[in-house]
Amino acid sequence: MIKVVDLQKRFGPLHVLKGITNEIREGEVVCVIGPSGSGKSTFLRCLNLLEVPNGGRIYFAGKEITDFKNVDINQVRAEMGMVFQRFNLFPHKNVLENICLAPLKVRKYSREEAEAKAYDLLQKVGLKEKALAFPDNLSGGQQQRVAIARALAMQPKVMLFDEPTSALDPEMIKEVLDVIKELAQEGMTMVVVTHEMGFAREVADRVLFMDDGLIVEEDTPDNLFNAPQNERTQSFLSKVL
Amino acid sequence: MDYIWDFNVVVRFFPVLLEGAVLTLELTCIAVGMGILIGTFVGIGRVSKNKLIFSLSSIYVNFIRGTPMLVQLYLVYFGLPAYFGPIPPLMAAIITLSVNSGAYVAEIVRAGIQSIDRGQLEAARSLGMTYSQAMRHVLIPQTFKRIIPPLGNEFIALLKDSSIVSVIALEELVRKGSMIAGRTFRSFEIWTAVALLFLFMTLPITQLVNYAERRLKQE
Numbered sequence: 383m384i385k386v387v388d389l390q391k392r393f394g395p396l397h398v399l400k401g402i403t404n405e406i407r408e409g410e411v412v413c414v415i416g417p418s419g420s421g422k423s424t425f426l427r428c429l430n431l432l433e434v435p436n437g438g439r440i441y442f443a444g445k446e447i448t449d450f451k452n453v454d455i456n457q458v459r460a461e462m463g464m465v466f467q468r469f470n471l472f473p474h475k476n477v478l479e480n481i482c483l484a485p486l487k488v489r490k491y492s493r494e495e496a497e498a499k500a501y502d503l504l505q506k507v508g509l510k511e512k513a514l515a516f517p518d519n520l521s522g523g524q525q526q527r528v529a530i531a532r533a534l535a536m537q538p539k540v541m542l543f544d545e546p547t548s549a550l551d552p553e554m555i556k557e558v559l560d561v562i563k564e565l566a567q568e569g570m571t572m573v574v575v576t577h578e579m580g581f582a583r584e585v586a587d588r589v590l591f592m593d594d595g596l597i598v599e600e601d602t603p604d605n606l607f608n609a610p611q612n613e614r615t616q617s618f619l620s621k622v623l
Numbered sequence: 624m625d626y627i628w629d630f631n632v633v634v635r636f637f638p639v640l641l642e643g644a645v646l647t648l649e650l651t652c653i654a655v656g657m658g659i660l661i662g663t664f665v666g667i668g669r670v671s672k673n674k675l676i677f678s679l680s681s682i683y684v685n686f687i688r689g690t691p692m693l694v695q696l697y698l699v700y701f702g703l704p705a706y707f708g709p710i711p712p713l714m715a716a717i718i719t720l721s722v723n724s725g726a727y728v729a730e731i732v733r734a735g736i737q738s739i740d741r742g743q744l745e746a747a748r749s750l751g752m753t754y755s756q757a758m759r760h761v762l763i764p765q766t767f768k769r770i771i772p773p774l775g776n777e778f779i780a781l782l783k784d785s786s787i788v789s790v791i792a793l794e795e796l797v798r799k800g801s802m803i804a805g806r807t808f809r810s811f812e813i814w815t816a817v818a819l820l821f822l823f824m825t826l827p828i829t830q831l832v833n834y835a836e837r838r839l840k841q842e
């Protein structure tokens with residue numbers, strides 16, 4: 383589904399991604415863990431080209447999307463949902479409008495179609511009764527569930543999550559993780575950057591450990607958490623587990 | 624001091640002063656209206672990644688903000704006729720004030736757009752919206768509330784600065800004042816009245832700005 387070959391990213395003199403190569407298969411749930419500043423967010427943001435890579439190639443659904451001259455970036459992004467740490471709901475629009483905006487403007491759905499789909503998704507994330515509420519009047523957990531529904535409304539092929547629960551109060555983490563788990567069970571292809579090791583262990587098909595701009599180790603959660611091979615993985619896990 | 628106040632003169636000429644005040648208000652409203660139109664486009668140009676659009680809008684803004692309005696007025700009123708033939712004073716005044724206001728409004732719009740959290744643009748783009756869709760549906764609507772107070776301040780500033788067009792014989796409030804003062808030798812009374820008329824026009828807007836700022840702070 384997504385294939386990454388020797389991905390490089392620099393911010394000025396800072397070399398953040400130093401050659402990432404990996405493949406995310408259809409229906410796979412991949413969790414990305416690693417210390418702060420290791421480049422996890424940058425890696426994720428390169429996948430939907432929110433950051434423009436300085437080198438390497440990214441293939442999505444069989445097509446090279448880093449071939450900028452021949453690729454419609456907006457079309458690529460429409461096929462990849464992204465959920466941010468800080469939700470980033472549109473504060474001037476209510477929940478329903480948040481969800482419907484992109485389907486209406488990008489996919490050119492009719493309003494009836496878009497709203498019907500939005501209500502289905504709200505039902506799925508358990509917030510049907512909040513359709514007309516504004517984001518400021520929702521809890522963090524509710525906002526994040528709306529953000530997930532908003533991304534799903536575009537019917538993406540892949541969902542990218544960047545620490546979806548890091549900005550939440552502890553009592554709200556579960557409601558968001560449960561929604562993501564349900565997606566995983568339905569077979570959605572997902573890349574999840576997370577600090578929730580319990581979640582990664584339970585849901586991931588594969589875990590990538592990143593450090594200093596590289597994927598240092600990758601394995602099934604059982605192997606990676608119980609028997610990490612690399613010394614840096616060991617030291618990271620000993621601190622967080 | 625044996626100057627004896629005589630505010631009767633103000634009463635007598637009040638209709639004339641009022642006429643001037645109305646022209647002042649009209650000029651300001653037209654100029655700020657045009658300014659908002661110009662400033663919205665130029666302000667968006669000032670955050671554009673397109674180098675040509677960015678440069679052109681920056682040159683405009685810097686030129687207007689870096690030169691006296693009086694010089695801009697002379698340039699329009701005395702300078703442009705060299706190419707376009709004579710321009711009526713009212714037209715010159717409206718052009719100058721509008722173009723001047725446009726630059727200041729552009730900076731207000733730019734600051735408004737830049738004050739919106741980066742995450743908003745990223746969220747919009749991640750959903751597949753184009754840059755201009757994201758601007759139109761996500762960023763610009765969020766700037767509306769935030770730019771009301773500075774726009775009010777711009778209105779007040781322009782209302783006062785519009786008196787500059789008196790130098791090309793437009794009979795707005797200040798010009799009326801000096802005509803009456805010259806005729807009646809009642810400078811103190813007349814200029815007090817002129818000042819109060821300005822205050823009368825600006826105070827409601829000051830109140831509005833304060834109210835809008837309080838509302839924003841509460842959010």
Ligand SMILES: Nc1ncnc2c1ncn2[C@@H]1O[C@H](COP(=O)(O)OP(=O)(O)OP(=O)(O)O)[C@@H](O)[C@H]1O
Binds near residue numbers: 398418419420421425
């Ligand atoms: N837009 C940017 N401009 C300059 N430097 C940046 C930018 N974005 C990220 N960086 C730097 O790149 C490095 C990697 O950042 P990144 O956000 O990818 O790390 P991360 O692994 O997601 O960390 P965290 O766990 O704290 O979220 C950091 O040193 C960061 O300061």
Ligand SMILES: [Mg+2]
Binds near residue numbers: 422423544545
């Ligand atoms: Mg991060």
